[in-house]
Amino acid sequence: MNRRETPPGIDAPVFAEPWQAEAFALTVALHEKGLFSWSEWAESLSTEVKRPDAAADGSDYYEHWLAALEKLLVSKGIAATPEVDAVAAAWERAAHATPHGKPILLENDPQRRA
Known part of the structure; x- marks a missing residue:
């Protein structure tokens, strides 16, 4: 080279x-x-x-x-482990609920409380 x-x-x-x-x-x-x-x-x-x-x-x-x-x-x-696991699960749900090409936001979690 x-x-x-x-x-x-x-x-x-x-x-x-x-x-x-x-x-x-x-x-x-x-x-x-x-x-x-x-x-x-x-x-x-x-x-x-x-x-x-x-x-x-x-x-x-x-x-x-x-x-x-x-x-x-x-x-x-x-x-705490349950808190970490709960947030990780929320991000996972948000990722699956987010349309392709859009930013993944925790607000997209369908189980999020309004």
């Missing part, structure tokens, strides 16, 4: 989906608020990505990222 060529993958997006960027930003923001240290975060994420069911190609990295964040928030007493 000469110096003018771009290395393979350099133009690839950092995040495959918007939710991945949001999970990343949320993790950074919570750390900056002092809710957990980077070493705590690294340990939590490491535990998740080392799970035996992790994809060998890393395609599920952000699923593990999100699981690590959820478990860390529960272990720190910031959120």
